[in-house]
Amino acid sequence: xxxxxxxxxxxxxxxxxxxxxxxxxxxxxxxxxxxxxxxxxxxxxxxxxxxxxxxxxxxxxxxxxxxxxxxxxxxxxxxxxxxxxxxxxxxxxxxxxxxxxxxxxxxxxxxxxxxxxxxxxxxxxxxxxxxxxxxxxxxxxxxxxxxxxxxxxxxxxxxxxxxxxxxxxx
Numbered sequence: 001x002x003x004x005x006x007x008x009x010x011x012x013x014x015x016x017x018x019x020x021x022x023x024x025x026x027x028x029x030x031x032x033x034x035x036x037x038x039x040x041x042x043x044x045x046x047x048x049x050x051x052x053x054x055x056x057x058x059x060x061x062x063x064x065x066x067x068x069x070x071x072x073x074x075x076x077x078x079x080x081x082x083x084x085x086x087x088x089x090x091x092x093x094x095x096x097x098x099x100x101x102x103x104x105x106x107x108x109x110x111x112x113x114x115x116x117x118x119x120x121x122x123x124x125x126x127x128x129x130x131x132x133x134x135x136x137x138x139x140x141x142x143x144x145x146x147x148x149x150x151x152x153x154x155x156x157x158x159x160x161x162x163x164x165x166x167x168x169x170x
Contacts, residue, residue, distance in 0.1 A: 003166055009035055011165040012053040019046050021101070025136045027054060029159030034136045039098045045110045047118035049098045050133035055165065056156035061128045061147060073125045073143050083142050084123065090141035091115030091122050094134060116141070 005023050009032050019041045025034035033054040039046055052058055077084045094116050102108040115122055117130040125131070128147055135144025148154075 003169075005032055005035075007169070008032055008162060008166065009053050011169055012055055012162065013051065024050060024138075027155045027159065029155070029162070031159050031162040033057065033155075034133045036137070039102050039111060040104065040107050045107045045114075047098070047111055047114045048130065049094055049101075049116075050130070050137040050139075052129045052133040052136070054155070055161040057132065057151070057154075058129060060151050060153075061132055064147060064150065065128050069128060069147075070125045073128075073146075074123065077123050077125070086140065086142040088122050090131075090134060090139050090144075091119075093139050097139075 006020050009020055009023075012032065019038040021036040021038050023032040023034070024036050025032075027033050031054065033052070035051050035053055037046060037048055037051055039049065052061065077087060092115075095112070095114070098111060099108055102111065114120055116134055117126045119126045125143060128143070131141050131143035132147045133144070134141040135148055
């Protein structure tokens with residue numbers, strides 16, 4: 001049975017109401033890894049532009065979050081001005097790309113100063129998954145790049161994580 005990208009993404013993130021726009025990055029097995037989301041949901045702003053949907057990578061990133069890497073990155077942001085500058089530019093690029101999709105001026109104004117994942121204070125890190133998704137979507141995000149470099153194995157074997165999810169949908 002052939003599955004649509006939307007069906008696969010819904011299985012990956014366990015949500016029926018994903019504001020799915022398109023697949024931005026795929027694994028070597030053809031499954032979505034990063035998707036672009038629409039910046040509006042039910043007439044309200046939805047600030048997350050890129051979602052990491054790959055169950056394997058989400059698990060790997062969660063391991064880093066459990067090891068307090070969010071706090072570690074926030075310390076780096078405070079101490080390293082070049083890292084902080086690059087992260088600010090990454091947030092600006094996310095805002096620019098997201099604004100290109102926004103049709104409603106009111107929503108555009110509400111999202112104007114909101115970076116990756118809806119964060120307002122660009123010296124803080126909300127979620128490592130968001131930064132990796134931005135990086136894999138082609139944004140020069142230093143947090144996302146660092147995370148990607150820490151993950152030794154970049155994908156699961158034979159797409160097994162997604163194949164299991166889809167098997168359960170039959």
